[in-house]
Amino acid sequence: MAEFAQSTARAGLSSLPARIILAEGWKRRAIAFVAGALGALALPPFDVVPTMAVPLTTAVWLIDGAAGEGGRGRLGPLLSAAGAGWWLGFGYFLAGLWWLGAAMLVEADQFAWALPLAVIGLPAVLALFPALGFALARALWSPGSLRVFALAAGLGAAEWLRGHVLTGFPWNDVGMALAQAGPLAQVASLIGLYGLDLAAIVIFATPATLIDMRHGARFRPNAAMWTAALLIAGFAAFGALRLAMNPTEEVAGVKLRLMQPNLPQDAKFNPRNGPDILRRYLILSDRATGPERTGVADVTHLIWPESAFPYILSREPQAMAAIARALQGKILITGAARVEGDGGGRRGKIFNAIEVLQGERIIAFYDKMHLVPFGEYLPFENLLRPFGVTQLVPGIWDRGQGPRALAAPGLPPIAPLVCYEAVFPGEATAGGEARNRPELLLNVTNDGWFGQTPGPWQHFAQARLRAIEEGLPLIRVANTGVSAIVDPYGRVIESLPLGVEGVIDGGLPKPAPVTFFAHHGWMAFPILWALALALAAAGRWLA
Incomplete structure (x- = not known):
């Protein structure tokens, strides 16, 4: 020195x-x-x-x-x-x-x-x-x-x-x-x-x-x-x-609509707001955006964000019937809470899920497996709960089994990513075998917790990087933003910024050839x- x-x-x-x-x-x-x-x-x-x-x-x-x-x-x-x-x-x-x-x-x-x-x-x-x-x-x-x-x-x-x-x-x-x-x-x-x-x-x-x-x-x-x-x-x-x-190419016959409700976070988890929230979703989802998209009738798939409802959708037959009437046979993919094994006075498992609806039936689902520490589960729960420490999101979420692909009629195999799951490199398609590799990344999220701050923009950037790594298109639907259609090279085709209510209409980009990162x-x-x-x-x- x-x-x-x-x-x-x-x-x-x-x-x-x-x-x-x-x-x-x-x-x-x-x-x-x-x-x-x-x-x-x-x-x-x-x-x-x-x-x-x-x-x-x-x-x-x-x-x-x-x-x-x-x-x-x-x-x-x-x-x-x-x-x-x-x-x-x-x-x-x-x-x-x-x-x-x-x-x-x-x-x-x-x-x-x-x-x-x-x-x-x-x-x-x-x-x-x-x-x-x-x-x-x-x-x-x-x-x-x-x-x-x-x-x-x-x-x-x-x-x-x-x-x-x-x-x-x-x-x-x-x-x-x-x-x-x-x-x-x-x-x-x-x-x-x-x-x-x-x-x-x-x-x-x-x-x-x-x-x-x-x-x-x-x-x-x-x-x-x-x-x-x-x-x-x-x-x-x-x-x-x-x-x-590699110009962007689209899958024939797929017309997507992404709905960004920009719902205030303090209203989103209040069960009393359930009917008003569903009404808002249905009105916004049927909004005309041009001569070729006059409403839900002109799309093939409608996608709503994470945890879209302040209730268990499968337990609300009236809500399911209202959705079926409004969608006119179209496919809805939505974030929702899902219950499994409930009954007999015992608490069932509750998952932060993506559900696929056709008519009045839930035909497929994916349960989030990578939970947010202190947000969706409480690490060292037995030690911390006596001190009054709890997780931020209401309820106690269970960890899903996976990863695994999600199937929706009219779409190629989907790699589902609920919120935080989009930030982990190499895990986005971990559930896809070589012969049945997903051809689409679907990220539903609710970044409304963080308001008009850099957080949602950072989250979107990381999800976009997964598209480049994997060579797969990214469909991202967020409650308050940023929602977007991104091609497999990370190019943003359509988007809605943070803090805006609206819908995105667009096609589904085709995947790129399998990347070196995806293979090795x-x-x-x-x-x-x-x-x-x-x-x-x-x-x-x-x-």
């Missing part, structure tokens, strides 16, 4: 890298926090993609500075790096997930007490993952430009772990910045979200290596710079070619991570 300090002094203490590298105490923590928070601007709805360079470039300099922080001994640099990673991660998650607090205010009399836990507590816990990633990176660190691969190996592994530990939470991974970068997103069809994480870390951290503090803060082209340039050029060329060679996605991350690890090791060997 003494040698580094001397070279930094020669470079001039006024240089930005030097100030960050030599920062200590609260200044070091503040730099990390602010850099992380600025990185959230790369996420929807802002989509200022270059800002992801702020936290990742700063990360390199903070880990450089860990050589002289954290006390004496071999663990000192690792602890210092972990501390910087925690503060950077805390800033990133606080700025990117603050909107979760809106859900606590829907029923403020019951859940306002949990607002600090959602807004501050969850980011604080999630920040443990980048803390671990920074410590691993520091263990692989070297003074040359190849240290960006050490950061990729460390932070990339942390992002993968975040997507899997305790059922996983792969929300706002750093790779989502590339998912918003036009043609560059198409590479997800090869390497998926976790591969994008590794690529994004290398690309956005490379600017830190262009200023060589060991040689008077001079600009020095290096291997990391050429790697990042090749990644950007290669991704852009691949994406542009893939989009140009499990291989992409381990291979790329091993490559990053090898390059990081090479950096140490060459130092």
